[in-house]
Amino acid sequence: MKKQILAGLLAASSFCFTLSPAQAFPAIFPNTGYSWVGDTMPFFDGEEFRIFYLEDLRDGDIGFHPWSLLTTKDFTDYQHDSKVIPYDTSNEFAKDSALGTGSVVKGKDGLYHAFYTGFNWRSMPKETIMHAVSRDLVSWQKVPEDSFHGSKPYIYDDTFRDPNVFYNEECGEYWMLITTRSKKARGVIARYTSKDLKHWEDKGIFFENDMGSDANMECPTLLKYGKYWYLTFSDQWPSRVVHYRVATDSMGPFVKPERDYFDASGFYAGKLAQDKESLYLVGWTPTKADGKDTRPTDWAGNLVAHQLKQRADGTLYPVPVEKVTGRMQKPVALTPILESGGVQSDSSSYHFAGQGYADVVMPKLEGIRKITGHFQMKGQQGQFGLMFNVGPNQTGSLNLVFDPAKQQVAFYNTDTSRVHAAKPELAVPVSLRPDGSYDFTLLVDGTVAVLYINDQMALSTRMYGLPDHPWGLFSSGGEVSLTNLQCSALSGGAAENH
Known part of the structure; x- marks a missing residue:
């Protein structure tokens, strides 16, 4: 079989749709410009990240979600290859009329192995674990004879997907984690093992839903970073956020941290990946219907990556990808065009006295930008933050709001003047102590x-009204000092030629 696979790979161009390598393009939250990024499957090849993803073409084809590929060394310059693993349109009962999430691993045979979900809504079971191989991570040959369905006790055959495969050095075998459901009609993660990436043995339930719901735990990942093992998954309902658990052994037990997620539901299906030094979580931020801020969110959007830092106790927290912020060093002037409400300003510093509403309006935002600042609060009264799509009345329709009383930072899709009485679209818990001193970074693409x-x-958001419109700072009843406000753009690489 190995000789047959190698022979097939040499002829892969005759039946596997690929594109010649494209020129790099600058982005920090990329899509193709004509399609959208769904579930990501990042793989570090030793030199750069190959981020496979479900490409959402929204073209009305009977099949959907081919695996496509974004390649990057620094999460700022990307190369795109479309449809590296296509869906099958040869017959209406093909197991992979649509493709679902999976993972890539390099085998001991020297080949790259992709394990992915095949989906066909006309058949039962609808979901199948499937296999493809490659020599270059771009041209792939499917190996249909390696496909398999769920076995007992996974009686809910409509849910058997998202295989995450890796070689567990401590056990001397390949592991596959699968999103499925148990006899208790609740979400579980199953574990299969293999010695050769062809024959898989069901080892039973690896992890059960511990969130107090019956939700599926989608897109699991498991890896070791430092001395800790990290299990991540996305709850399909009701919160739709990426959770994580911590253990000192690959078999667990896995402990739920006090704060077990990194972002709100504006970031979904994040999967862990690491290079030679750092740990990352790569997912997507959804578009909205008809490209309007007031409409519901779609499935798929733009790739978003967080870097994760590790505390001494093994817990994690998100920060901007250091390779991104390292590239964003080109200064962009921030010169206010309007101020009101008695704001005290001095160069890049602003003090809001907390007496009613006050704001500072900045020129329009355009392109890829990094905005950083430092703030200090007096007391826990009022709200303050950043407003976007600012109109003539010096309020914005889109707002990132720091709320000390609620101990949260939230995104409000409503006018700044009505934020105090509105329900946020997205929110994350943040410790905001009186007289506390804080830093923030906002990345915009x-x-x-x-x-x-x-x-x-982190708080990932979609704002259609943000580009090419004024933005600003505001305070509503909160005394706060904002210092060292700076803006910068990408420099070097493909950005200089864009």
């Missing part, structure tokens, strides 16, 4: 903006 707060949480 087109209509995606991701806020990082003082080594605590």
Whole structure:
């Protein structure tokens, strides 16, 4: 069989759709411009990240979600290859009329192995674990004889997907984690093992839903970073956020941290990956229907990556990818165009006295930008934050709001003047103590903006009204000092030629 696979790979171009390598393009939250990024499957090849993903073409084809590929060394310059593993349109009962999430591993045979979900809504079971192999991570040959369905006790055959495969050095075997359901009609993660990446043995339930719901735990990953093992998954309902658990052994037991997630539901299906030094979580931020801020979210959008830092106790927290912020060093002037409400300003510093509403309006945002600042609060009254799509009345329709009373940072899709009485669209818990001192970083690329707060949480958002419109700072009843406000753009690499 190995000789047959190698022979097939040499002829892969005759039946596997690939594109010639494209020129690098600059982005920090990429999509293709004509399609959208769904579930990601990052793989580090020793030199760069190959981020496979479900490409959402929204073209009305009877099949959907081929595996496509974004390649990057620094999460700022990307190369794109479309449809590296296509869905099957040869017959209506093909097991992979649509493709689902999976993973890539390099085998001891020297080949790259992709394990993915095949889906066909016309058949039962609808979901199948499937296998493909490659020599270069771009041209792939499917190995249909290696496909398999769920076995007992996974009686809910409509849910058997998202295989995450890796070689467990401590056990001397390959592991496959699978999103499925148990006899108790609740989400579980099953574990299969193999010595050769062809024959898989069911080892039973690896992890059961511990969130108090019956939700599926989608897109699991398990890896060791430092002395700890990390298990991640996304709850399909009701919160739709990426959770993590910590253990000192690959078999567990896995402990739920006090704060077991990194971002709100504006970031989904994040999967862990590491290079030679750092740990990352790569997922996507959704678009919205009809490209309007007031409409519901879609499935798929733009790739978003967080870097994860490790505390001494093994817990993790998100920060901007250091390779990204290292590239964003080109200064961009921030010169206010309007101020109101008695704001005291001095160069890059602003003091809001907390007496009613006050704001500072900045020129329009365009391109890829990094905004950083430092703030200090007096007391826990009022709210303050960043506003976008600012109009003539000096309020914005989109707002990132720091709320000391609620101990949260939230995204409000409503006018700044009505934030105090509105329900946020997204929110994350953040410790905001009186007289506390905090830093923030906001990364913006087109209509995606991701806020990082003082080594605590991230908040990923979609804002169609953000680009090419004024933005600003505001305070509503809160005394706060904002210092060292700076803006910068990408420099070097493909960015200089864009």
